[in-house]
């Protein structure tokens with residue numbers, strides 16, 4: 192027998208599977224991880240197929256050295272998924288297979304952790320044996336503790352018997368106790384306290400949607416879009432569905448869009464399902480990640496909660512995938528291979544016979560349109576739990592504030608509301624989707640703006656501890672620089688700082704309310720591994736009255752004592768040069784507004800804007816999703832934006848400016864030549880352009896792109912496939928990527 196093995200080395204020379212001989216008696220199956228010789232090296236790889244014949248003469252073929260895991264590492268359906276993704280993305284199979292297991296496991300950096308255990312030997316009567324140990328009270332105590340015949344960690348026995356090692360050794364010698372080792376799993380959020388909880392009585396709306404989905408769940412089919420307003424109790428719906436899935440002996444994956452949201456979700460699931468819940472995301476330690484992965488793979492944990500990459504969790508007998516806050520861009524991977532977790536979920540559910548549930552208070556235009564077309568069954572929960580009202584939203588015209596002489600970043604109304612909120616002992620959340628202190632630095636005299644030397648973006652001023660002037664930082668590459676005293680262009684001393692970030696909001700809050708404690712949550716304050724959990728717990732426990740943050744705090748969080756939400760600058764996302772700017776703005780405002788008034792006290796929201804009459808701001812203030820969808824859908828149709836078209840591009844990156852430009856020009860010509868000879872495809876293409884990318888340099892690499900707008904139609908597939916094929920070609924000194932409706936077009 193022969194095995195086709197994909198070597199875990201991403202290089203075009205080894206992109207194809209290699210054949211290896213299976214040594215006599217070695218149990219090798221597809222999906223197993225094996226150690227194999229490659230040239231003079233030992234490498235690892237994954238068996239993708241077995242065969243009885245082979246075109247290479249067997250004497251020239253080398254044998255598999257060993258099997259690396261005592262089980263099939265990549266289950267068959269994930270193997271098939273990896274193959275499908277590699278084909279779609281025109282990338283090597285080795286690369287998509289890497290998505291299927293933790294990096295630390297592949298590189299072998301992580302050791303399993305073991306602990307010593309003691310267990311009563313078979314056929315030993317603990318009571319009698321203890322009674323016989325009259326002169327050794329320690330041994331007697333130990334025997335009584337082991338009377339339940341279960342293995343006990345020696346570490347735990349220490350709690351009752353000081354240094355039990357010697358006594359256990361003696362008992363083992365006497366054949367009364369068996370000592371051995373067992374594996375221990377490193378648990379994420381171990382310190383999290385969770386007491387078992389029971390499900391509340393479902394509201395009428397919750398019961399209705401559960402009833403609609405019940406038979407699909409039992410049959411392992413169906414794709415649903417749940418549109419439930421903020422605070423309508425969507426999580427309780429997931430919990431009820433997972434309960435049913437477990438009863439059916441199957442597993443579930445729950446995706447959340449942001450690591451910040453995992454602790455809360457894990458807490459809720461652990462309360463109901465205990466250690467059956469596993470967590471997967473990039474902020475776990477390597478040890479935790481490998482252990483959680485193995486708990487899932489071996490079926491110890493049947494409920495997986497995680498961020499985007501958890502969609503590849505190796506569960507078997509999948510029954511349900513829930514995608515919470517399905518509208519979030521974070522479900523699109525920003526690294527290659529670029530996948531959309533929602534599409535992967537759909538394909539897993541179809542392949543593995545499971546139910547898909549996408550869920551949001553503000554569904555993406557794309558998903559809602561698909562639901563209207565019948566691709567998803569739409570289920571709705573239009574009211575908050577227990578008849579609680581949606582929060583009252585007031586839009587403040589910041590132009591009028593300025594005209595009235597208020598130069599503060601807070602309007603008079605927001606200041607008053609904050610005052611009232613704090614004095615009632617309530618909590619407030621302030622949202623601004625920009626971190627740092629000032630967002631750019633410019634010369635008053637000549638207009639020069641400080642840019643990152645590696646990237647084509649302006650640098651942001653950050654306050655840092657121990658530095659009076661602060662520090663300029665690049666949000667793309669992380670480069671640091673001191674703020675200039677004089678303009679590097681003209682030598683003027685008139686350097687000024689513009690634009691506000693979360694640090695400035697926090698400072699302003701301290702100035703206005705010196706006694707109020709605040710917590711800031713953005714990329715800068717959440718660098719430490721457990722920071723999300725620590726900060727959110729502190730706020731939940733009332734150790735601060737205000738939470739200031741970026742999009743990280745905008746969605747999903749449930750703090751009963753928050754009654755006021757302030758949107759400091761609603762226009763930040765509205766002004767982005769992206770056709771999704773309005774959708775993003777509507778989602779962010781509606782979501783963050785939804786954090787207010789989730790328990791008994793009603794909520795209030797103040798939205799500050801320089802464009803208070805913009806239809807998108809008006810719809811968000813009314814929290815009227817349908818109104819927004821209708822207007823936005825029409826705008827997309829009129830402007831030929833997705834979902835009516837696919838925006839696709841070939842992105843060229845190179846350290847050499849001219850190489851990038853030249854390759855881009857060649858690609859543009861190839862695309863045009865193809866269209867010239869394929870008139871049917873040409874009719875499907877609305878636009879082809881070759882340009883500098885909007886951000887022409889990132890991390891020292893120049894970026895150009897060929898941009899296409901293609902009508903959304905099955906017949907237009909050939910031109911999209913062409914782009915994929917072109918991206919897989921070889922271009923001197925350049926990388927070329929094909930992207931279809933990517934998360935950003937920068």
Ligand code: ADP
Nearest residue numbers: 391392393394421422423424425426427576749
């Ligand atoms: P959503 O995700 O829809 O915004 P959540 O699932 O966070 O809403 O629920 C909002 C709040 O309502 C939570 O505090 C939750 O515990 C509570 N809740 C949900 N369902 C019920 C119910 N059936 N009875 C009582 N309280 C509920």
Ligand code: ZN
Nearest residue numbers: 634637678681
């Ligand atoms: Zn200047």
Ligand code: ZN
Nearest residue numbers: 643646665668
């Ligand atoms: Zn940079």
